[in-house]
Amino acid sequence: MAEKDVILNDHNKEEFPPAHTAEHLLNQVMIRLFGCERSRNAHIERKKSKISYLLDHKPTRQEEKAIERRMNELIEADLPVTFEYVHKDDLPEGIRIDRLPEDASDTIRLVRIGDFDVCPCIGRHVRSTSQIGRFELLGTNWDEKERMFRIRFKVVQ
Numbered sequence: 001m002a003e004k005d006v007i008l009n010d011h012n013k014e015e016f017p018p019a020h021t022a023e024h025l026l027n028q029v030m031i032r033l034f035g036c037e038r039s040r041n042a043h044i045e046r047k048k049s050k051i052s053y054l055l056d057h058k059p060t061r062q063e064e065k066a067i068e069r070r071m072n073e074l075i076e077a078d079l080p081v082t083f084e085y086v087h088k089d090d091l092p093e094g095i096r097i098d099r100l101p102e103d104a105s106d107t108i109r110l111v112r113i114g115d116f117d118v119c120p121c122i123g124r125h126v127r128s129t130s131q132i133g134r135f136e137l138l139g140t141n142w143d144e145k146e147r148m149f150r151i152r153f154k155v156v157q
Contacts, residue, residue, distance in 0.1 A: 079114030
């Protein structure tokens with residue numbers, strides 16, 4: 001499908017593309033390191049972002065450093081960020097659309113970051129991961145009762 005022929009839902013946010021693309025990478029890093037789901041609670045901004053994950057344990061300081069290290073490795077790898085338009089009935093295996101609005105269009109835009117991550121998204125992104133800049137983990141919080149791990153980060157260009 002050509003992009004000009006695609007009708008997608010309206011988008012009510014104006015993302016900062018480097019931080020938003022970093023959010024995609026961070027979701028996949030967390031999935032691979034901790035076996036969790038993509039975040040359902042993210043506040044992504046130009047100056048500082050917050051994102052939370054439901055985990056089975058509080059990450060150690062070494063695990064926190066591994067998150068930051070892996071993010072910067074992926075950024076430095078200069079992975080291409082591409083888009084693909086598919087009908088919601090023809091989604092590739094593993095693509096979940098349960099978080100999309102009920103009135104989501106029949107055409108879904110998938111955002112691919114190299115062969116590392118793919119997910120539905122209509123937001124703005126950089127063209128390759130090297131345009132993100134450096135990922136800095138500013139701090140974390142652990143909520144033992146909720147099993148929620150919050151990461152505060154920024155991207156420095």
